[in-house]
Amino acid sequence: MKELKEILSGARQGRGSEIDLENGGEIARMMIDGSICALGQVAGRMYMDAVAHFRDEFLDHLKGVCRSESCFSGGMER
Amino acid sequence: MKVTLDGISLEAMEGQTILETSLSAGVNIPTLCHYEGSDNGVCRLCMVQIGESGRLVPSCSTAVSEGMDVITDSERIRTYRKNLLTVLMKNHGTHPPEKEGKCELHALAAQHSISVVHAESIAGDLDASHPAIDFDPSLCIGCRKCVIACSSDQNNDVIEMSGRGQTVAITFDGGEAMGNSGCVSCGSCVDSCPTGALIERDWQPADRKVVTTCPYCAVGCTVEYGIKGRNILWARGVGGDTVNKGKLCVKGKFGFEFETSNERLLYPLIRKEGSGKSPLNGRSVEEVFRRATWDEALSLVAEILSETVRKHGPGSVGGIACDRATNEDVYAFQKFMRATLHSDNIDQSATLCHSPSAGMLSWGLGAGASTNPIDDLFNSKTVIVVGSNTDRAHPVLSSYIKKAIKKGIHVTVIDPRKVELAKRAQTFLQIRPGTDTYLFSAMAKYIVENGLFDRDYVDSRSEGFEEFTRSLGNFDMDEAERVTGISREKIESLAIRYATQKPSSIYWTLGITEHENGSDNVSSLVNLAILTGNIGIPGGGLNPIRGQNNVQGGADVGGFPGSLPGYQSISDPSIRERFEEKWNVVLPGEPGWKSTEMIGLALAGDLKAMYITGENSVRSHPNSSEVEEALRTLEFLVVQDIFMTETAELADVVFPAASTLEKKGTFTNTERRIQMVRPVLDPPGEARPDWEIYSDLSSRMPVSIARFTSGGIMDEISELVPSWRGVSHERLEKGGLKWPVESPESEGTEILHVDHAIRGKARFRPLSWNRTVDNSYPYVMITGRKREQYHTATMTSRSSVIGKITEGPYLEMSPDDMIKEKLSDGDSVELESTTGKLTCRVRANDDLPPGVTFTTFHFSELPANLLTPDTLDPLMKTPAYKDTRVKIRKVS
Numbered sequence: 001m002k003e004l005k006e007i008l009s010g011a012r013q014g015r016g017s018e019i020d021l022e023n024g025g026e027i028a029r030m031m032i033d034g035s036i037c038a039l040g041q042v043a044g045r046m047y048m049d050a051v052a053h054f055r056d057e058f059l060d061h062l063k064g065v066c067r068s069e070s071c072f073s074g075g076m077e078r
Numbered sequence: 079m080k081v082t083l084d085g086i087s088l089e090a091m092e093g094q095t096i097l098e099t100s101l102s103a104g105v106n107i108p109t110l111c112h113y114e115g116s117d118n119g120v121c122r123l124c125m126v127q128i129g130e131s132g133r134l135v136p137s138c139s140t141a142v143s144e145g146m147d148v149i150t151d152s153e154r155i156r157t158y159r160k161n162l163l164t165v166l167m168k169n170h171g172t173h174p175p176e177k178e179g180k181c182e183l184h185a186l187a188a189q190h191s192i193s194v195v196h197a198e199s200i201a202g203d204l205d206a207s208h209p210a211i212d213f214d215p216s217l218c219i220g221c222r223k224c225v226i227a228c229s230s231d232q233n234n235d236v237i238e239m240s241g242r243g244q245t246v247a248i249t250f251d252g253g254e255a256m257g258n259s260g261c262v263s264c265g266s267c268v269d270s271c272p273t274g275a276l277i278e279r280d281w282q283p284a285d286r287k288v289v290t291t292c293p294y295c296a297v298g299c300t301v302e303y304g305i306k307g308r309n310i311l312w313a314r315g316v317g318g319d320t321v322n323k324g325k326l327c328v329k330g331k332f333g334f335e336f337e338t339s340n341e342r343l344l345y346p347l348i349r350k351e352g353s354g355k356s357p358l359n360g361r362s363v364e365e366v367f368r369r370a371t372w373d374e375a376l377s378l379v380a381e382i383l384s385e386t387v388r389k390h391g392p393g394s395v396g397g398i399a400c401d402r403a404t405n406e407d408v409y410a411f412q413k414f415m416r417a418t419l420h421s422d423n424i425d426q427s428a429t430l431c432h433s434p435s436a437g438m439l440s441w442g443l444g445a446g447a448s449t450n451p452i453d454d455l456f457n458s459k460t461v462i463v464v465g466s467n468t469d470r471a472h473p474v475l476s477s478y479i480k481k482a483i484k485k486g487i488h489v490t491v492i493d494p495r496k497v498e499l500a501k502r503a504q505t506f507l508q509i510r511p512g513t514d515t516y517l518f519s520a521m522a523k524y525i526v527e528n529g530l531f532d533r534d535y536v537d538s539r540s541e542g543f544e545e546f547t548r549s550l551g552n553f554d555m556d557e558a559e560r561v562t563g564i565s566r567e568k569i570e571s572l573a574i575r576y577a578t579q580k581p582s583s584i585y586w587t588l589g590i591t592e593h594e595n596g597s598d599n600v601s602s603l604v605n606l607a608i609l610t611g612n613i614g615i616p617g618g619g620l621n622p623i624r625g626q627n628n629v630q631g632g633a634d635v636g637g638f639p640g641s642l643p644g645y646q647s648i649s650d651p652s653i654r655e656r657f658e659e660k661w662n663v664v665l666p667g668e669p670g671w672k673s674t675e676m677i678g679l680a681l682a683g684d685l686k687a688m689y690i691t692g693e694n695s696v697r698s699h700p701n702s703s704e705v706e707e708a709l710r711t712l713e714f715l716v717v718q719d720i721f722m723t724e725t726a727e728l729a730d731v732v733f734p735a736a737s738t739l740e741k742k743g744t745f746t747n748t749e750r751r752i753q754m755v756r757p758v759l760d761p762p763g764e765a766r767p768d769w770e771i772y773s774d775l776s777s778r779m780p781v782s783i784a785r786f787t788s789g790g791i792m793d794e795i796s797e798l799v800p801s802w803r804g805v806s807h808e809r810l811e812k813g814g815l816k817w818p819v820e821s822p823e824s825e826g827t828e829i830l831h832v833d834h835a836i837r838g839k840a841r842f843r844p845l846s847w848n849r850t851v852d853n854s855y856p857y858v859m860i861t862g863r864k865r866e867q868y869h870t871a872t873m874t875s876r877s878s879v880i881g882k883i884t885e886g887p888y889l890e891m892s893p894d895d896m897i898k899e900k901l902s903d904g905d906s907v908e909l910e911s912t913t914g915k916l917t918c919r920v921r922a923n924d925d926l927p928p929g930v931t932f933t934t935f936h937f938s939e940l941p942a943n944l945l946t947p948d949t950l951d952p953l954m955k956t957p958a959y960k961d962t963r964v965k966i967r968k969v970s
Contacts, residue, residue: 001243001244002169002244003165003168026157026161027161027165029158029161030158030161030162030165033125033133033134033158034122034125034134034136034158034162035122036119036120036122
């Protein structure tokens, strides 16, 4: 959970790489498979779905672009 | 049922988990949080796959089912485990290099080719507040094993998980530093921790490990020692089919330093000519004794003992066997005393503790031992714990009683002091010291009068009922309230519960036996159990919890007067004949003297020589100054021990013995379980196992007890003792056996007296009440133990950890009495009894009722037995340690 939060926070600030996203996927898969309770399983599923369905937006963030400018503008976090 | 494990079909037992099934099939599944007997299931590392494309389930908390197809190793599982281990390692702090070997997480990471990535930041500061244990929160992976160990297994309830989500952490008493918490230093958290977050401060990897039986109390825990060179590095409880299921107490965990103490006796010593027989009192050992060779010392002892027997007869020599030594040692000693010296004056420390229990259980039922095994406690509906501070004297057994209380089994604690178990039990009855016979006889009277007794059992399997019921006329319910201090209503309520909420069991220790009427106290319990048919059934029974590691075994193999090995009477000519034939000697036909009687005989000049092994009689017998005088009066005293005790200081010859961590043999625990003892280290200097010394000594005398091996002695015991016929070292190497073990095929006996009492019919013992108290000594002084100390502390005082934990010594008094005597904590008082005076400090303890005081007998600074009178139980000659009457006077 903490790992995913770090990856997502990084993307929100325009930091990180595709490898980080892939690592996050591994962790999310592990959470889906191994969590004791549904909260952990759902948290992993949310990450997987977010990265699968909005992959291009994630990749934009890693390049320093937030299309909606809700995370940052011109590299500055809001 | 059939299950498939990695493609192989195998049989599994219903109720087993996948992990248990895999382990018994030799398939290893990695796990970090698995705790024997608990379905913890938080680390998620032991996930296995069900079917080819099925879900992953935790193997530790998923039961097998018919036809289940389990895959423990696949690409998917390997990836899963590697990812999980990577995350764990990333959040795992840095070990001190020398302690990394304790970390199972590191080992698993290496197995899964994960490079070590340390945490960027440390999650918390090192807690080094405990005298022996460090807690590094940065190494904790939140597996909860320490919580289970402390709160569900040991039931000490100190460690818990606090916080939620990512802030979750283990805490001690809700946030105290470990050293300031209620931690009892049992070390179970350390032993269970998979990462070394909780670890012994001076932990080191061991070169080798030895599993043996703990050298302390008679619970009989199995311990693994880690050894490097000639040092024991650490001790760890062993799980599986053991009494302790992985647990230890502070003595077992941290009390092993005596083994390598530089104060150990290394060579035989002979008193120098002209050095008077008195305590060393500051003189060095070398001033008083000279080093001798074994040959010289053995020859001297052989010559003088032979001469004493020749001049004064065999009855002029007495021997005290060591109950910390093995069955093999005690057997060899009693054989030496009886066969070589022709003296039946052979006793053991049971006379100072549970002899009334053994004697009266034997009289009533036919076997002087606990009737039911320890874990049978959980089959009881009603449990009475009387005269036992189990939490202090038998901590591991106490953990089971605490668990029983949590499970809702009704436990009643009866004690003059509000001991730890009393605070947890459903019912606590604060009895006046020494009035147990009245309480239990009043209960019996109520049960009889109200028809609550087990008529079938009484009619068909007991004798003496009519005489017994007549004797109950000696007890009156209203008087019971006045005598015991317990209300009539509570007495009746307990009587109803014990008789009707069956099965009911009774556990007791020395609060019952160490009274001038100790045998009556025990018989009052035996009578109650016979009356209600609580004998020979699961969850029932009568269980004296024995004190020393091998006090049960010592008596079993003949270490008390009149009793040849296996409780076979020396007065019975046919039994004696069998032993005489085997040993090729003529044996004494009359029972000899008990150890407490030997002291009086020595004082009177009737006993000329004594051979005391491993008993610090000067400090442990009552009326210490008289004991010292008696031993000084002897013409010849041989002491065999591992340290220069106060008793050894008075000896003419001192033999250095190997400790129980240095020899092979067996102990018998409190539930009759005979267990192997294995050498952990070689004896220091020229110290030798006790049985070797007796053997060598006898070879210099007219009758030799034969050259033995430890296993050979056990073979001889099993040949002569019908109830040990199936016992051998070879069998015991595979696990303990509870006697009777009547054949090599027998698996031993869990519960005694099942179809009928061993003696035939269970026998009631009529009792009466006639007790006067000398009111010129207004306070009762009870002596007992601390959790971390053991008897006269010859062993425990050598542990640096125990030294840091121990407080005192104090005399504890009720706060009301402190006010009455105008005393504050730390004040000095003079205690005076009929036998002596001593000065000590006092401390208030509101667990004590007014009029009752408590102290220990561990410390030479407060030798409490100077005050205990030599008032003995008339039948078993056990001293009344729990009922010393004293005056208290403040001194400035």
